[in-house]
Amino acid sequence: MAVRSAQRAFSGDCRDLVELVTDFLDGTLPPQVRQALEAHVALCPGCAEYLAQFRETIAAAGQLRPADLSPRTRQVLLDAFRDLLRQPG
Numbered sequence: 001m002a003v004r005s006a007q008r009a010f011s012g013d014c015r016d017l018v019e020l021v022t023d024f025l026d027g028t029l030p031p032q033v034r035q036a037l038e039a040h041v042a043l044c045p046g047c048a049e050y051l052a053q054f055r056e057t058i059a060a061a062g063q064l065r066p067a068d069l070s071p072r073t074r075q076v077l078l079d080a081f082r083d084l085l086r087q088p089g
Helices: 014-026 031-043 045-061 071-086
Strands: none
């Protein structure tokens, strides 16, 4: 079932879920796209597990303080984020 919005689409494919997971968790998907994604997760054990792991990662990372990171780890993360920002759309 393909659901499209002006800015985002969910074709019902697991790869689309991976692309939309942060928008889904941030609550920024249009309602129709969110509902289609939720319906997919309800029927797809692999995507349900992926979503659960993503939520666990966010919860664990949210408990980190800057002082918890070594200078090397902090630099690796900053470099990774900068690389992502430089990638074309």
